[in-house]
Amino acid sequence: MSDQGQSGLNTSRRDFLVKLAQGAAIAGSGALLWDYILRNEARAAPYALRPPGALAEADFNAACIKCGQCVNDCPPHILKLQPAGGALPIGMPYYAPRTGACIMCPDIPCMKACPTGALSPKLKKIEDARMGLAVIDIENCLSWKGLRCEICHRECPIKGKAITLETHPRQISRHAMFVPLVHSDACTGCGICEKACPTDIAAIRILPHKLVQGKIGEHYRLGWTFDTEVTQDFKPAEASPASAPDAPVPKTAPGMDYLNAGGL
Amino acid sequence: MNPGDFDRADALASTEKLLARRLPSRLWAWRYLLLRRLTQFGILVLFFGTAHWGWEVAKKVPLLSGNLSASKFIGYIPMTDPFAALQITLAGHALKQDALIGAAIVLGFYLLVGGRVFCAWACPVNMVTDLAGWARARLPIRPMFHLPRTLRYFILAAALALSVITGVAAFEWVSPIGMLHRELIFGFGMGFIALLSLFLFDLLLLKQGWCGHLCPLGGFWSLVGRTALWRVRFDKTSCTHCGECAKVCPEPQVLNLKRLEETGYVSSGECSNCGRCSPLCPEGSLAFDFRPLIRKHNARAQGSLD
Numbered sequence: 001m002s003d004q005g006q007s008g009l010n011t012s013r014r015d016f017l018v019k020l021a022q023g024a025a026i027a028g029s030g031a032l033l034w035d036y037i038l039r040n041e042a043r044a045a046p047y048a049l050r051p052p053g054a055l056a057e058a059d060f061n062a063a064c065i066k067c068g069q070c071v072n073d074c075p076p077h078i079l080k081l082q083p084a085g086g087a088l089p090i091g092m093p094y095y096a097p098r099t100g101a102c103i104m105c106p107d108i109p110c111m112k113a114c115p116t117g118a119l120s121p122k123l124k125k126i127e128d129a130r131m132g133l134a135v136i137d138i139e140n141c142l143s144w145k146g147l148r149c150e151i152c153h154r155e156c157p158i159k160g161k162a163i164t165l166e167t168h169p170r171q172i173s174r175h176a177m178f179v180p181l182v183h184s185d186a187c188t189g190c191g192i193c194e195k196a197c198p199t200d201i202a203a204i205r206i207l208p209h210k211l212v213q214g215k216i217g218e219h220y221r222l223g224w225t226f227d228t229e230v231t232q233d234f235k236p237a238e239a240s241p242a243s244a245p246d247a248p249v250p251k252t253a254p255g256m257d258y259l260n261a262g263g264l
Numbered sequence: 265m266n267p268g269d270f271d272r273a274d275a276l277a278s279t280e281k282l283l284a285r286r287l288p289s290r291l292w293a294w295r296y297l298l299l300r301r302l303t304q305f306g307i308l309v310l311f312f313g314t315a316h317w318g319w320e321v322a323k324k325v326p327l328l329s330g331n332l333s334a335s336k337f338i339g340y341i342p343m344t345d346p347f348a349a350l351q352i353t354l355a356g357h358a359l360k361q362d363a364l365i366g367a368a369i370v371l372g373f374y375l376l377v378g379g380r381v382f383c384a385w386a387c388p389v390n391m392v393t394d395l396a397g398w399a400r401a402r403l404p405i406r407p408m409f410h411l412p413r414t415l416r417y418f419i420l421a422a423a424l425a426l427s428v429i430t431g432v433a434a435f436e437w438v439s440p441i442g443m444l445h446r447e448l449i450f451g452f453g454m455g456f457i458a459l460l461s462l463f464l465f466d467l468l469l470l471k472q473g474w475c476g477h478l479c480p481l482g483g484f485w486s487l488v489g490r491t492a493l494w495r496v497r498f499d500k501t502s503c504t505h506c507g508e509c510a511k512v513c514p515e516p517q518v519l520n521l522k523r524l525e526e527t528g529y530v531s532s533g534e535c536s537n538c539g540r541c542s543p544l545c546p547e548g549s550l551a552f553d554f555r556p557l558i559r560k561h562n563a564r565a566q567g568s569l570d
Contacts, residue, residue, distance in 0.1 A: 035429065038430045038434060041437055062356050063352060063357035063359075065334045065348050067334035067335060068315070069336060072314065072330070073329070081451070083443075083446070083451055083453020084443045084447070084453045086453055090437055091443075113329070115334045116360055117358070
């Protein structure tokens, strides 16, 4: 009866339960703190420029083992591993095009060096790499100011595809401006343009696609382009009967396809 | 003297005796320590030389590229930290074959020589915590608090669970081992502040605080090391229970006499085969040996006694 307290409670069991609760409290708060540190560390991941073949952000964060073999095997030595306490998530490779741009080695040695597949071996041609996207600040671009700069266009390793020169009227002058235009279907994000840009702070720079690219809705049909049938393929979604069981179900979505209801 | 009082002579007993000897015998007694520093520095130098001085065994064949997380030796042999590989797998990434083979190679090696051989012979943080331990033994620092040494297994479990929950390798993202190692090889950063705080923690707050209580990688290697072959043999016929070994052992719980007498060797996976104890044992009761040979050796010692 020694472990029966005055109130009739089993004290040894009570001790055990208290210890269990204490252990759970330590484990819970510790794990919560650790979890916070990890999520905080990962917050800057969208801003990082990764080597060619890098998996999408979340997958890359999971897969990179932070070994630096890509860094060692990079011929122009542009890759760095982020030290602790830096601007990007810890330990993973990145490059800063303004100081060191990717020279687009055809044999992709960084990707081949990766032991985990964080730099995916599915990348067969360096031209298919999508490390980032060149974005032009047209307020500070010399070409957009009316000067004949065009350095980014000339330096671009995929010039004529990734960066083209377009003519643009210059107010009332008879002379046009020649302005660079980036095409995301060809730009690898190597950053040669950013490195070459002669302005004090680069007017063309590489940013991760997620930060700059928009997306039009699926329902847009550009009737004037060659590869688009005139909305014949558009099938409006069936209105869900569950949402309004008693209302009459419209045959087509309102305001969207009535013009084509009978086919044009 | 109160039991809690600091007794410098007691803490240093064996080391003091060592210092009384001449240099050659002192070096001989420190042979494992010197070898450990040699392998620890050597590994760092090989990685650093390959990364910065372009060390190659042949044209375009780097000597040892990468770091302790994952590396490639002479362009052929991949090596991967199996604990990191496990976390990455739990985080939801299917590893490439290279990393899997590398993890198997490293795991196989440490299954042979003892799991925590990594801790004492390869891990760069060991140099920091050993320094803290060395200084602590010479300063009048009393214990501030105690933590259970089993805590590392809970942290290990938390690292694996958090890898699943957060989708990143939880320990690799905060590991001071990774920080120190990467920043020594690939460039400095704030990791050194983390290492300084770890040093102060070991020095001022808790003896062997990081390596002996918290480090989940040490916990992982402890579990691996249970079946390892390279062991410290214990000869109960010559042991006088003087306790010199336990004074220098960073994990004194592995020198539990009852267990030692039962098994005839240090059977706990928490022993890092650091080799502090065996040169200091006045009777030579502790020595490195291969596990399959230990029983025979001890039987012979028993026989000569009978």
